[in-house]
Amino acid sequence: MIPLVTVIIPVYNAETHISACLESILRQEWPTLEVIVVDDGSTDRSAEEVRACNDQRVRLLQQQNAGVSAARNHGIRAARGMYIAFVDADDELADAGYEAVMNTALTTGAQLVTAPYVIVQDERETVSPHWDGTDVLEQAQIRTELMPALLNRGHFSLEACFNKLYRRDLLEGASFDETRSHGEDVRLNLELLERAERIAFVPLPFYRYMIREAPSLTRGFREDLFDYYRESRDFGIELCRRYELPELIDHMEHDFALYALAYLEEAAAAPLPDEKKRDIAAKVLASSAFQDALSAFAPPSVYYRLLARTAGWNMPGMVLGLSSTKQHLLLWKERRKEGARA
Numbered sequence: 001m002i003p004l005v006t007v008i009i010p011v012y013n014a015e016t017h018i019s020a021c022l023e024s025i026l027r028q029e030w031p032t033l034e035v036i037v038v039d040d041g042s043t044d045r046s047a048e049e050v051r052a053c054n055d056q057r058v059r060l061l062q063q064q065n066a067g068v069s070a071a072r073n074h075g076i077r078a079a080r081g082m083y084i085a086f087v088d089a090d091d092e093l094a095d096a097g098y099e100a101v102m103n104t105a106l107t108t109g110a111q112l113v114t115a116p117y118v119i120v121q122d123e124r125e126t127v128s129p130h131w132d133g134t135d136v137l138e139q140a141q142i143r144t145e146l147m148p149a150l151l152n153r154g155h156f157s158l159e160a161c162f163n164k165l166y167r168r169d170l171l172e173g174a175s176f177d178e179t180r181s182h183g184e185d186v187r188l189n190l191e192l193l194e195r196a197e198r199i200a201f202v203p204l205p206f207y208r209y210m211i212r213e214a215p216s217l218t219r220g221f222r223e224d225l226f227d228y229y230r231e232s233r234d235f236g237i238e239l240c241r242r243y244e245l246p247e248l249i250d251h252m253e254h255d256f257a258l259y260a261l262a263y264l265e266e267a268a269a270a271p272l273p274d275e276k277k278r279d280i281a282a283k284v285l286a287s288s289a290f291q292d293a294l295s296a297f298a299p300p301s302v303y304y305r306l307l308a309r310t311a312g313w314n315m316p317g318m319v320l321g322l323s324s325t326k327q328h329l330l331l332w333k334e335r336r337k338e339g340a341r342a
Contacts, residue, residue: 008076009075011038011040021092028096035055038074069175084166084167096206097206110136111198114201117205139198143194148248160186161189233289250296253295253296260287277320
């Protein structure tokens with residue numbers, strides 16, 4: 001019997017993209033597919049678009065808005081497949097992708113199969129980094145080769161959940177953390193890598209990750225990002241100690257300091273009252289984790305050296321002033337480029 005693959009799609013207000021997403025999945029050449037679309041309280045016509053596809057392989061589940069992790073967990077509970085995959089509602093798949101990863105899963109016995117993915121932005125396509133070592137890793141190799149490489153800033157397309165195939169038994173007792181709004185798939189994948197007996201890599205970049213909007217200096221500011229950066233730093237340091245890699249802790253500290261300084265820059269540029277900006281900056285500068293990280297920070301430029309030194313002096317107003325000056329300069333350069341193109 002050919003194993004059933006369940007594809008789980010969390011949807012929230014994706015009426016303009018969900019049809020193309022579904023079409024790309026239903027074109028897959030793997031003969032046994034179940035597609036579960038979990039509508040996370042959409043207020044647009046997403047549910048109607050799903051029903052309009054009129055394919056018996058597609059099931060629509062609806063829930064009150066609870067976030068992407070809750071939607072994925074809902075889909076896992078409802079899944080009937082021996083293998084499970086995740087797709088975001090505004091992304092698409094290249095043809096024959098699931099056939100490739102399923103054939104690898106069945107021939108190797110891997111509990112997790114991963115592949116690089118294509119990042120599509122405007123008219124540019126970039127393939128994500130991929131593991132260039134052994135195609136199949138046993139549990140011992142995961143611990144001694146893969147995890148140290150990941151902690152040493154390796155990427156290998158392992159963080160996200162959308163470019164992977166999971167055997168159901170690997171997901172038993174595991175779930176996406178519904179209390180997190182960032183990095184929930186990273187945490188889950190690291191947990192699964194630690195328990196997996198065997199994983200496999202496929203070089204085919206079948207998943208198309210669509211970036212719909214160009215990045216902007218004035219994009220929305222998310223105040224909770226600093227807490228996410230701090231928790232990620234703590235988790236990274238914990239993993240370094242668990243895998244006896246104390247030499248990589250400085251990398252964790254440096255990256256956290258850089259992300260925190262970038263967060264302060266975004267706060268300075270955000271359309272927030274000055275008092276609110278000062279409160280945000282004061283919270284960051286008062287963080288003992290941030291101050292500890294500054295000691296391991298290697299500034300990539302004179303500007304960051306000055307910003308880090310000012311942050312170390314715990315001067316929120318000056319930090320915001322420096323950040324704001326840089327943002328104004330970048331906006332000015334951006335507008336000059338737009339004027340030159342016009």
